[in-house]
Amino acid sequence: MSLLTRPLFRARQGVVLIQRGIKKKRRIPVTLIEDVPMVGSAGTVAHVSKAYMRHKLFPKRLAEYVLSYSGPLDRNKIEREEQAEEIKASETSEDTQQRVHQLALRNQETIGRIVDMEPLVFERNVVTADSGENQGAQAIYGSLSKADVVRALADMHGISLDKEALVMDDKIKSVGEYTCVVKLAYAGQASLKVKVVPTADK
Incomplete structure (x- = not known):
């Protein structure tokens, strides 16, 4: 060069x-x-x-x-994953069935206790009428609500209920006897007697 x-x-x-x-x-x-x-x-x-x-x-x-091609599929791996999912689903369904069965037994026992139960008695102060027209239903101070009935069931009888399970036409605002309905899943329903009395009469 x-x-x-x-x-x-x-x-x-x-x-x-x-x-x-x-x-x-x-x-x-x-x-x-x-x-x-x-x-x-x-x-x-x-x-x-x-x-x-x-x-x-x-x-x-x-x-x-475009997704990259990852090569041939492993059929055995796919089958193992599918079997694992089936086993998990079956175990979940068995657990669900067991929980439903336990709930049904518990609710049936609760319904049986409510059927045999004496009326729930509530003591309330009565509104005094100015006129002599006290022949009808005596009004009470305040009212008796679902929460009061549910609380009384828990305190007096050890029965725990949701307010949604108790059916009342309306709040109770006067002295007298009333019928409520308790509805529980897998157990049907039962009537519950509620009695409101004046404070002095109890």
């Missing part, structure tokens, strides 16, 4: 090195949703740069990413 050609060779070698340092533009496969000029028609798979997909095609809903 002569001295005249050596600089030229070095220059060419430098150009080659610079070109080797440039990153190659990687293209990714995308599925076109709509026709894109110079790229492809709708429904086809085209290879575009990541930046073009990220900044133009995907935000405008012109294309969507």
Whole structure:
């Protein structure tokens, strides 16, 4: 190699090195949703740069990413996962059936106790009438609500009920005997007698 050609060779070698340092533009496969000029028609798979997909095609809903193929499916693994899901589902259903059975037994016992129960007696102060018209129902101060009856069942008989399980026509606002209904799931219903008496008469 002569001295005249050596600089030229070095220059060419430098150009080659610079070109080797440039990153190659990687293209990714995308599925076109709509026709894109110079790229492809709708429904086809085209290879575009990541930046073009990220900044133009995907935000405008012109294309969507193609999921990479992960190789052949492991049928044994799929079957094992399906069997595990079936076992889990059967165990869950068995647990549910057992809980329902226990709830039914508990509710049936509660209904039986309510059927044999004496009337719940509540003592309330009576509103005194100014006139002599006290032949009708005597009004009481305040009223008797579902919460009062449920609380009395828990305090006097140890029976825990939700207010939704007790059916009353309305709040009780006068002295007398009333009938409420207790409805429990898987056990039917039972009548519950409620008696409101004046404070002095009890």
